[in-house]
Amino acid sequence: MKILVFAEHREGQLRKIAFENITLAKKLGQPFEVAVIGAEVQEIAEQLGKYGVEKVVFYKSGKLDKYSADGYAKILADAVQKQGADVLLMGATSTGKDLAPRVSAILNAAMATDCTQVDIEDDNLKIIRPMYAGKVHATIRLTSPIKIVTVRPNVYSAAEAPATAAVDTVEPQVTDFKTVVKEIISGAKGKLDVTEADIIVSGGRGMKGPENWPMIEELASLFGAANGASRAAVDAGWRPHDEQVGQTGKTVSPTLYIAIGISGAIQHLAGMSSSKYIVAINKDADAPIFKFADYGIAADLFEVVPRMIEELKAEKGM
Amino acid sequence: MNIAVCVKQVPDTEARIKLSDDKKNVNEDEIKFILNPYDEFAVEEALTLQEKHGGDVTIISLGSERTTSAMRSALAMGANKAIHIKAEKNPADPLVVAEALTQVLKQGNYDLILMGKQAIDDDHTQVPSILAEKLDMPAVTVVIKLDINGDQIVAEREVDGAHEIVECKMPTIISAQRGLNEPRYASLKGIMKAKKVQMEEIDVQLNQDRLEIIGLNYPPEKSPGKIIGESADAVPELLKLLHEEAKVI
Numbered sequence: 090m091k092i093l094v095f096a097e098h099r100e101g102q103l104r105k106i107a108f109e110n111i112t113l114a115k116k117l118g119q120p121f122e123v124a125v126i127g128a129e130v131q132e133i134a135e136q137l138g139k140y141g142v143e144k145v146v147f148y149k150s151g152k153l154d155k156y157s158a159d160g161y162a163k164i165l166a167d168a169v170q171k172q173g174a175d176v177l178l179m180g181a182t183s184t185g186k187d188l189a190p191r192v193s194a195i196l197n198a199a200m201a202t203d204c205t206q207v208d209i210e211d212d213n214l215k216i217i218r219p220m221y222a223g224k225v226h227a228t229i230r231l232t233s234p235i236k237i238v239t240v241r242p243n244v245y246s247a248a249e250a251p252a253t254a255a256v257d258t259v260e261p262q263v264t265d266f267k268t269v270v271k272e273i274i275s276g277a278k279g280k281l282d283v284t285e286a287d288i289i290v291s292g293g294r295g296m297k298g299p300e301n302w303p304m305i306e307e308l309a310s311l312f313g314a315a316n317g318a319s320r321a322a323v324d325a326g327w328r329p330h331d332e333q334v335g336q337t338g339k340t341v342s343p344t345l346y347i348a349i350g351i352s353g354a355i356q357h358l359a360g361m362s363s364s365k366y367i368v369a370i371n372k373d374a375d376a377p378i379f380k381f382a383d384y385g386i387a388a389d390l391f392e393v394v395p396r397m398i399e400e401l402k403a404e405k406g407m
Numbered sequence: 408m409n410i411a412v413c414v415k416q417v418p419d420t421e422a423r424i425k426l427s428d429d430k431k432n433v434n435e436d437e438i439k440f441i442l443n444p445y446d447e448f449a450v451e452e453a454l455t456l457q458e459k460h461g462g463d464v465t466i467i468s469l470g471s472e473r474t475t476s477a478m479r480s481a482l483a484m485g486a487n488k489a490i491h492i493k494a495e496k497n498p499a500d501p502l503v504v505a506e507a508l509t510q511v512l513k514q515g516n517y518d519l520i521l522m523g524k525q526a527i528d529d530d531h532t533q534v535p536s537i538l539a540e541k542l543d544m545p546a547v548t549v550v551i552k553l554d555i556n557g558d559q560i561v562a563e564r565e566v567d568g569a570h571e572i573v574e575c576k577m578p579t580i581i582s583a584q585r586g587l588n589e590p591r592y593a594s595l596k597g598i599m600k601a602k603k604v605q606m607e608e609i610d611v612q613l614n615q616d617r618l619e620i621i622g623l624n625y626p627p628e629k630s631p632g633k634i635i636g637e638s639a640d641a642v643p644e645l646l647k648l649l650h651e652e653a654k655v656i
């Protein structure tokens with residue numbers, strides 16, 4: 090079984106999920122190669138070598154400076170065949186979720202989305218993926234000759250394993266794209282997305298209004314965390330939709346999830362209950378979130394959060 | 408403008424999902440089924456476009472008999488046609504679903520094919536992108552804003568930490584994300600009208616699943632929660648636990 094890891098980058102910087110999937114490929118103990126697609130990508134050999142990659146093919150063309158779903162899909166489908174892979178590993182990121190099913194259609198390859206565990210059993214992949222936003226975990230098997238798996242970010246942690254990576258740069262044939270990205274509107278600079286964060290600090294309706302969010306942002310920055318929100322906070326227009334965690338928002342698996350002024354509705358729990366540790370701060374000791382919280386403080390968040398900020402600053406000598 | 412909206416019936420987001428005894432299926436006995444929430448945005452967008460440009464809005468869904476109630480919900484919002492692709496149950500494999508939809512979509516002459524960005528039961532997020540390749544059409548997924556000018560489409564899509572503005576030409580596939588619009592409620596008149604729409608029924612030969620579910624499980628049980636304090640004075644204890652017990656900070 091030969092694996093091809095698609096190493097995703099954002100504006101030329103390789104993303105963490107690429108290293109996570111390389112670590113997964115190594116763990117599966119199968120031969121693997123890496124494919125990179127783009128115009129300019131920084132330090133491919135150095136960065137991938139650090140995680141144990143020996144062979145990379147860089148599909149490079151000036152025409153690939155902006156993402157095109159159909160354009161990238163053709164190149165990646167070709168890469169799977171040229172590099173002779175049986176399994177394509179990608180990240181369950183926005184790009185991965187957009188691109189992988191197209192490759193699946195082109196190669197007639199079955200595909201599993203947003204997987205949280207991948208093992209080998211009886212010469213095939215044994216995959217676990219959440220369904221119903223995590224209310225159920227399905228164990229599945231793909232039976233097509235080529236198989237595609239997108240892995241949820243943050244589930245496998247990238248482990249360094251230095252090797253020397255040989256990068257083979259090829260210029261793929263690029264035909265006219267059907268879809269073209271004209272512009273990328275970045276969120277706040279350097280903003281960490283909830284799906285990629287190790288720690289998430291989320292606020293809900295209990296925050297009372299957007300004017301109180303600086304407190305959440307300060308706490309998040311002290312933890313090096315991403316900001317999340319409940320749907321109530323998003324619907325009220327206090328926070329952007331891309332911060333929403335839950336069944337109709339993002340599903341996250343950080344090591345630490347801090348829920349502040351969030352009651353713990355089933356739709357919210359669905360998106361975050363697979364977090365390793367959950368902290369809840371809510372003034373209602375009967376709030377359902379406490380049933381899921383490893384550590385809870387049943388008190389007014391307007392007293393607890395400033396105290397947390399104060400203590401953390403003291404720890405850091407700030 | 409001729410618009411198709413592909414929809415799926417799914418369990419209500421409130422539903423507790425219980426597994427069948429053999430742990431291969433979900434026990435549907437106590438589940439209330441609804442129109443997939445993301446599909447509501449797709450229906451709404453189709454109806455707004457219809458109001459502006461005229462034409463038909465055709466609801467298409469694959470599934471068993473119960474699926475028709477989700478289709479009626481979409482019709483009650485104002486869609487005027489419906490095609491039910493009959494199947495005993497929803498295939499486990501999204502490729503199979505997309506292959507069946509492809510056959511049906513090819514028969515119609517649609518300028519726009521809309522659907523939700525994902526169905527909230529299987530969460531595969533695959534069908535719109537597969538259809539794009541099978542139908543050889545452009546597709547923009549996870550769309551929060553859609554502008555149409557002649558046959559030119561400008562769509563804004565949500566990606567991790569940013570938005571992309573994507574251009575393409577019709578016919579196009581669009582998958583809808585929350586934020587695209589505010590779905591209307593069905594009026595009483597709409598509900599009455601929906602009952603009278605004659606649904607076209609289609610039998611298709613479904614391909615073999617290449618994604619097989621071996622078993623379903625509940626997520627690992629979390630240990631019962633613990634309230635460590637009832638005032639801000641519990642904060643030092645909390646941080647100590649995070650440092651020393653959980654070792655996460």
Ligand SMILES: Cc1cc2nc3c(=O)[nH]c(=O)nc-3n(C[C@H](O)[C@H](O)[C@H](O)COP(=O)(O)OP(=O)(O)OC[C@H]3O[C@@H](n4cnc5c(N)ncnc54)[C@H](O)[C@@H]3O)c2cc1C
Pocket residue numbers: 292293294295296318319320321322333334335336337338339349350351352353354355356357360370371372373376388389390391420444
């Ligand atoms: C189809 C559908 C999809 C949905 N999808 C999602 C989803 O993806 N994500 C999501 O989050 N929700 C989702 N919901 C909504 C969900 O049902 C809840 O309404 C929502 O999660 C509630 O948000 P909340 O916990 O912030 O607000 P509330 O439930 O109002 O809770 C606020 C909490 O703050 C506490 N509080 C108030 N003041 C203070 C204070 N001073 N100090 C401490 N605590 C305080 C209160 O005790 C309360 O527990 C969905 C609903 C539907 C119908």
